Amino acid sequence: MVDVPELVAQAREGRPRAVARLISLVEGASPQLREVMAALAPLAGNAYVVGLTGSPGVGKSTSTSALVSAYRRAGKRVGVLAVDPSSPFSGGALLGDRVRMSDHASDPGVYIRSMATRGHLGGLAWAAPQAIRVLDAAGCEVILVETVGVGQSEVEIASQADTSVVLLAPGMGDGIQAAKAGILEIGDLYVVNKADRDGADATARELNHMLGLGESRGPGDWRPPIVKTVAARGEGIEEVLQALEKHHAWMAEHGVLAERRRARAAREVETIAVTALRERIGSLHGDRRLDALAQRIVDGELDPYAAADELVAGLTESA
Structure with missing residues (x-):
């Protein structure tokens, strides 16, 4: 595990190895990525x-x-x-x-x-x-x-x-x-x-x-x-x-600069949220909920859009 506060402090001092390590944590989607982003947010x-x-x-x-x-x-x-x-x-x-x-x-x-x-x-x-x-x-x-x-x-x-x-x-x-x-x-x-x-x-x-x-x-x-x-x-x-x-x-x-930065932050949040949902949906392969919905489509009880709505509703409720 990386000492994130120490790494951030070193990066603030301009140490290139610390900066490189932080970007590597980002690129590798490290489990400590949330801690890194939380430490960087006010800076x-x-x-x-x-x-x-x-x-x-x-x-x-x-x-x-x-x-x-x-x-x-x-x-x-x-x-x-x-x-x-x-x-x-x-x-x-x-x-x-x-x-x-x-x-x-x-x-x-x-x-x-x-x-x-x-x-x-x-x-x-x-x-x-x-x-x-x-x-x-x-x-x-x-x-x-x-x-x-x-x-x-x-x-x-x-x-x-x-x-x-x-x-x-x-x-x-x-x-x-x-x-x-x-x-x-x-x-x-x-x-x-x-x-x-x-x-x-x-x-x-x-x-x-x-x-x-x-x-x-x-x-x-x-x-x-x-x-x-x-x-x-x-x-x-x-x-x-x-x-x-x-x-x-x-x-x-x-006021364009502030607006562009707000829009950039909004897109970043949206991307992170969509990626998280995609990962959860990807892990449903072979899941009983997905199989049950698929069978209802085959039986003519549901159309694919209604099934997708039901699946998304179930995912967000259990989040």
Whole structure:
């Protein structure tokens, strides 16, 4: 058994091993997970969570690394969750801690963690909300969440981040991809990376046109800016930082930040509750109640929906 209060105290001191251990408890759905979350609850809620998403090859890891450098120059403690595809053999993160972020590995003000999706759709790991809370409670002022980059299922990042950054690159058909993936609805900031390539201006214009077509904003509403960068050389990163700061301030002023965080907490509670119910239902395989309901369906006494209602009512009453 782990000494959770001691582990949390060490994480608050910035000890990376303690942070790593807490996130491992989260990922492994440890029996002590409830104790961990209870200890972290009063300590979290201060970090600014920025999500970065986009199709493979747009330079998400390079952009994330450049943003880490910019935030560190500003004196901020930074946490990075880099969500990777799962290994089909071990279930672990396929790419491991990102090679492109190795420049920050020895910086005590930066904590980088790769997490495996483990088959979870939406570009995020199922444990991401709890891992974000660990980094928040450990004193990270900014948390950058980089999604797996698998294409059209990336939109889940909008439900986990305060600000969602969508990256595109010229010559990759990203304009069409943006329209297909629904990222025109989730982006708070759009970054056209690799802007030194031919077609960068055209990509930015096309994106601006599509954003205009889908616009239904009133006076004072946030209009997502478009910033061009060459992340590998650090070009345009300060402009991205300024745009992030403006969005953060706008959300705080208009009550959007608090509302997004309430909605995020509500989704997390819902997910935990649904998962618990699913586990209970899964354990009913071969249970006499389920068998009896199945027989009544076969006999024509019940329809499947009525049987499901009866089963759920029985589960919630016995909870």
